[in-house]
Amino acid sequence: MSDLNTLSITEASKKLAAGEITAVDLARACLEEIKKRNMDLNAYLEVFEDVEKQAEAADVRRAAGESHPLLGIPLAIKDNILIEGRKVSAASKILENYVASYDATVIKKLKDAGAVFLGRTNMDEFAHGSSTENSAYGPTKNPHDESRVPGGSSGGSAAAVAANMALGALGTDTGGSVREPASFCGVVGLKPTYGAVSRSGLIAMGSSLDQAGPLARTVEDAELIFNAIRGKDPLDSTSIEIENSKSQNTNNKRIGVPRKLLAQGIDADVLQNFEKSLDILRAKGYEVVDIELPQASLALAVYYVIMPAEVSANLARFDGVRYGLSLKGESLFDDYAKTRGHGFGAEVRRRIMLGTYVLSSGYYDAYFGKATAARAELAREVAGVLENVSLIATPTTTSPATKLGEKTSDPLAMYLLDIFTVTANLTGNPALSVPMGTVSRDNTDLPVGIQFTAAHGDESALFSAGKELQ
Amino acid sequence: MISREEVLQLAELARLKVADAEVAGLQKDISNILEYVGQISALAPKGNTSAKAEELPLCVSPLAARNVMREDVTRADGDTMGGKEEALRAAFPKKENNYNVVRKIIQKDE
Numbered sequence: 236m237s238d239l240n241t242l243s244i245t246e247a248s249k250k251l252a253a254g255e256i257t258a259v260d261l262a263r264a265c266l267e268e269i270k271k272r273n274m275d276l277n278a279y280l281e282v283f284e285d286v287e288k289q290a291e292a293a294d295v296r297r298a299a300g301e302s303h304p305l306l307g308i309p310l311a312i313k314d315n316i317l318i319e320g321r322k323v324s325a326a327s328k329i330l331e332n333y334v335a336s337y338d339a340t341v342i343k344k345l346k347d348a349g350a351v352f353l354g355r356t357n358m359d360e361f362a363h364g365s366s367t368e369n370s371a372y373g374p375t376k377n378p379h380d381e382s383r384v385p386g387g388s389s390g391g392s393a394a395a396v397a398a399n400m401a402l403g404a405l406g407t408d409t410g411g412s413v414r415e416p417a418s419f420c421g422v423v424g425l426k427p428t429y430g431a432v433s434r435s436g437l438i439a440m441g442s443s444l445d446q447a448g449p450l451a452r453t454v455e456d457a458e459l460i461f462n463a464i465r466g467k468d469p470l471d472s473t474s475i476e477i478e479n480s481k482s483q484n485t486n487n488k489r490i491g492v493p494r495k496l497l498a499q500g501i502d503a504d505v506l507q508n509f510e511k512s513l514d515i516l517r518a519k520g521y522e523v524v525d526i527e528l529p530q531a532s533l534a535l536a537v538y539y540v541i542m543p544a545e546v547s548a549n550l551a552r553f554d555g556v557r558y559g560l561s562l563k564g565e566s567l568f569d570d571y572a573k574t575r576g577h578g579f580g581a582e583v584r585r586r587i588m589l590g591t592y593v594l595s596s597g598y599y600d601a602y603f604g605k606a607t608a609a610r611a612e613l614a615r616e617v618a619g620v621l622e623n624v625s626l627i628a629t630p631t632t633t634s635p636a637t638k639l640g641e642k643t644s645d646p647l648a649m650y651l652l653d654i655f656t657v658t659a660n661l662t663g664n665p666a667l668s669v670p671m672g673t674v675s676r677d678n679t680d681l682p683v684g685i686q687f688t689a690a691h692g693d694e695s696a697l698f699s700a701g702k703e704l705q
Numbered sequence: 706m707i708s709r710e711e712v713l714q715l716a717e718l719a720r721l722k723v724a725d726a727e728v729a730g731l732q733k734d735i736s737n738i739l740e741y742v743g744q745i746s747a748l749a750p751k752g753n754t755s756a757k758a759e760e761l762p763l764c765v766s767p768l769a770a771r772n773v774m775r776e777d778v779t780r781a782d783g784d785t786m787g788g789k790e791e792a793l794r795a796a797f798p799k800k801e802n803n804y805n806v807v808r809k810i811i812q813k814d815e
Contacts, residue, residue, distance in 0.1 A: 320792075336792035429764040443764045472773040473763055536742040547719060554720070556807055561798030567808050568720070576722025584723070588715040589735055592707075593742075595718070605745045614765045647737050663762035691762060 239264035240399045244456040247402055248304045251297065258297070258307025261402070262290035262351055265309045269353070269400045277375045278385075278394040280314055281322060282354035289351040296349055304459050306349030311401035313392050314355040315362055315438040316447065318342050325438045326370040327360045329553050329560045329578025339436020340471065341405060341447050341464040348463045353401050356391030360580045361550065362412055362440045364388050365652040368643055369582045376639070377419060380679045383636040386416030386652075389450065393420040396450050403451040403460055409440045410538055411631075411656025413448040414668035414686060418631035421670045421682025423457045423701065424450045426656075428691050429663030430475040432461075433468035441545035444538075444660040454669060454701035461694065477692045490516060490687075490700070491526035491624035500654070501633045504674040505683050509630045512671040512685050512704055519703045526620050526627065530613045531658055537613065538657035539650060540593050540606035546583075547590025553578065585646060614662040618690070621664075625696045627688040629655045631668040635681035655686060664688050667697040669704050706736040 239247065239261050250256045266286060273279050283289075286309070293307035312318065315325045317335035319342075324330040338346065345352075359369035367375040367390025375390040377383040378398035385394040389406025393416035396404050406413040408426035417424025425448040432447050439445060449460035467476040492513070497506065513523050555561035555574035562573040579587070593602035620627060632652060642649040659666035666688040673680035685704065689696040712731045716723040723731065786793060799806040 333796065334792070336789050336796070429762060469773065469775065475763075533745055533748075536744045539738060539742045540745065551720075555798060557793075557805060558796035558798070567810055569722075570808060571720040572716075572722040575720055576724075579721070581727075584719075584721050585731065585734060587719045587721065588712070588731065589738060591715050591719045592735065592739070595715075601746050602742065605748055606742075609745050609748055610765055611761055614761050645737075646734050647741055650738070650741075661765070663764040 240268045240402070242402065243453045244304070244308050244402050244451060244459055245453065247308060251307050252302060258290040258293040258309075258351060259287055261307060262286050262309050262353070265353055265399075265401055268398070272378070272398050272400060275376065275381060276378060276394050276398060277373050278356055278391040278398065278400060279311065279354040280324070280326065280357050280372055280391070283321065283352060286351060286353055293349045293351055301349065303348045303463075305345065305463050307351060308402050309351045309353050310345065310460075311353050311356045311392050311395040311404035312342070313389050313404070313406045314358055315407055316342060316405055317436040317438070318352060321355070323355065323438070325361045326358045326372055327578065327580065327583070328371045329574070331560065333559055335436075337436065340433035340468045342436065344464050344466070350463075353395075356389070356395055356404065358391055359388035360583050361438065361546075362388040362407055362409055363546070363582045363586055365411065365415055365649055366637070366642065367391060367416070368639065369580060371580055374639060377636045379421065379681055380636065382638060383681070384419065384639055386419035386632075386636060388412040388416075389424075390416045392450050393417055393422055393424070396420070396422045396452060403449060403456050405447055405460070405464070406450050407437055407440070407445060407447050408660065409444045410542060410660050411653040413450060414631050414656050414666060414684070415652060417450055417668040418684030418686075419636035419682070421673075422450050422452055423454050423670070424448065424668045424684075425457050425461055425694070425697070426659055426666045427461060427465065427694060428475075428477060428665040429660075430473050431465045431477050431665070431692070431694070433466070433471040433474045435468055435470035439549040441542045442549060443545060444542060446660075454667075454698055454705060457667070458698045477694070487625045488521045489624040490521050490523050490626045490628050491620055492523060492628055493528040493531060494525050496528060496531055496655075497629065501630060502635070502674065505630050505632075505634060508672045508674065508683055509628075509685060513628065516700065516703055521700070521703075524624060526624060528616060528620065528627075530609065530616045533609055534613060534658040534661060535650065535654050537606045537609045538653070538661055539589075540602045541610060541661070543586045543590035544594050544603055545590070547587045547594065550579075550583070550587055582646065610661050613658065617658065617662045617664060617688070621690040625689065625693070626700055629686050630671075631655060631684035631686040635674050635676060635683050659688050664691060665694045665697060667701050669701040671704065707732055707739070
């Protein structure tokens with residue numbers, strides 16, 4: 236029973252239901268693995284002290300007749316998702332000792348299901364980054380090669396799942412922050428349809444882009460977590476109810492590949508794995524066709540206008556007046572500037588200033604106005620393509636995980652890691668990253684992912700295709 | 706490249722203290738990013754009219770949004786925050802008799 240932590244959620248759930256194992260056994264197995272590896276990987280910022288107690292409570296609930304696929308399943312939670320009474324810092328100094336006063340809706344749902352929370356995982360500060368190197372508490376390392384990044388911003392969650400320190404995890408995805416680390420760590424990551432999952436209780440980054448999503452070792456597991464956390468929520472007026480399988484495309488097994496976008500900038504072996512995956516899907520009855528997405532080449536530029544604009548507005552609340560770090564200066568203005576100047580890390584300050592710039596009166600039309608119009612065009616374009624195909628496929632990232640420190644000196648180079656993932660956030664479509672084998676770098680096999688995008692509410696098409704690749 | 710003064714102006718607008726040594730780096734980084742995102746300004750202004758705003762997803766256009774109404778609920782005296790008072794007070798940076806101490810903002814004209 237020593238390797239219970241390596242089970243998939245689906246397997247563990249069966250064993251729990253059959254009485255072969257207990258939630259306490261599972262929790263202990265994860266805690267042991269955390270003890271062995273977290274010092275090196277820095278995936279968890281905090282491991283909760285009451286994990287075994289939570290697991291005992293889950294066992295009691297099961298003994299009393301409850302059953303849910305997540306009852307007693309140990310999960311890791313990204314440090315920007317509120318759990319009442321526990322610290323939540325968004326990996327920032329400005330919220331170092333902040334304690335959540337309520338549960339995020341996703342947490343409430345997972346508590347109702349009976350999941351066990353192992354701890355809070357490392358991330359880029361306020362989710363600003365693609366490598367988890369922007370954490371105020373040191374970078375997380377990739378379990379496949381500790382000289383490499385796990386991706387970001389949900390890098391701690393992805394590393395925890397990949398290193399068997401949790402059976403699954405929650406992350407958040409504003410421009411690829413679930414899918415990109417899933418690709419780099421060799422796990423499955425879902426960015427749900429915008430509105431499918433409530434944003435209440437997530438520390439906001441870009442409110443028109445943010446979605447919480449699962450990271451897991453199998454597509455079935457990601458689907459289980461998604462089904463547990465989704466649903467309309469009165470506390471998030473942008474949330475929507477999605478029917479179980481909306482798919483008007485049930486019989487349409489056609490995958491579109493935007494060949495022009497893939498023509499340059501992708502490592503040759505990553506592209507080879509991508510083609511191999513398409514071959515597997517062809518063998519399973521999918522048709523693969525070429526599509527055009529002319530606006531998509533602008534997606535990253537559009538994203539890096541919209542996102543910082545929303546960041547600059549959302550992060551204005553951290554002023555040291557009611558909670559968090561509070562430093563005193565010579566004047567009220569100084570109090571704010573000192574608190575925010577010291578509390579926020581370099582990338583967060585850069586994004587706030589960039590957002591301030593694109594929203595300022597002289598530049599608003601040229602940047603934010605144009606970006607909003609381009610975003611609308613992009614949404615229309617993607618929706619149009621998805622009338623003819625049920626899925627759009629690309630590699631999730633252009634390369635496997637990069638070296639620690641490789642991109643930290645050039646913010647723009649770091650941003651380019653998100654080139655294939657930002658589109659789904661801009662258009663609100665659901666997107667899934669699934670492992671598509673490994674490529675070799677410095678004699679180490681590193682995982683890479685394939686990304687599928689589907690029509691709004693058609694997560695089931697993503698899961699179906701993803702399962703074919705396992 | 707954006708100027709040193711522009712960076713300082715942005716920092717002021719954003720209520721951020723920026724160390725002197727950081728300014729040159731910010732000038733370079735922000736300029737690089739602006740140059741990259743500047744691709745979008747090449748879009749023709751009237752190429753934007755083909756999308757019907759009300760048909761766009763909610764995250765793209767607020768026109769699809771509807772107000773969400775709920776009943777007013779009376780809460781008991783002393784429970785205006787639904788039992789969260791203590792948790793919220795505990796987070797105050799400086800507390801005095803259950804009040805959050807903030808800087809005096811009304812000052813005499815000079």
